[in-house]
Amino acid sequence: MKGTFSQKLQVSIAPGIHVISNAGFxxxxxxNLVTNAAKYSPETSTIQVELSxxxxxxxxxxxxxxxxxxxDEDKAHIFERFYRSADVRGSIPGTGLGLAIxxxxxxxxxGHLEVRDNQPIGTVISLLLTAPQEALSESTIKGD
Structure with missing residues (x-):
């Protein structure tokens, strides 16, 4: 995705993480999340993607x-189809389908998506994926 928007993209992946899921999804x-972050962030800002x-x-x-x-009043609705908050309607292009999809x-x-404030400014949207039991490593099962 680097080069498709002006913001700096910073990626951080904790070592040894494995995810069992649909790669296309x-x-x-x-x-979608990175594109939205770029759409709503200053051109000189940094977008961070972290896997943990x-x-x-x-x-x-x-x-x-x-x-x-x-x-806060919009957070409960951003994952609904066609929802766009009043402060961005007409000023930032979009249909309100990206986060719903x-x-x-x-x-x-x-899994599911969660939204929270980034400090000191901005937004964090996280994808949380439950690890299937068969994918847990032996050390995780032992509690090491």
Whole structure:
């Protein structure tokens, strides 16, 4: 995706992480999240993409931007089809389908999307994927 937008893209992947999922779905979700981050962020900002594992084994892909952020009243609706907040309608191109599609693909991938504020400014949208039991490593099962 580098070169498709002006923001700097910074990718961080924790070592030894494996994700069992539909590669096409994951690519489309991440592409959508990064594209949205670029659309709503200053051209000179940095977009961070991080892959990590939570304590419970959930794989987390977080896309962090330094944009204007999402109002609290809009956060509950951003994954609905055709939803666009009043402050961006008409000023930023889009149909309001991207995050709805990403949320549906996340669900089909045994996961879900979450949104929260980035500090000090911007938004973090995370894809959380539950690790299938058969994919857990022996050290994870032992609790090492």
């Amino acid at each position: 994951l690519e489309q979700i991440v592409n 594992v939570a304590n419970n084994g959930t794989r987390v892909i977080a896309v962090k931007d330094q944009g204007t952020g999402i109002a 990403a949320a549906q693909l996340a669900k089909l991938s045994n």
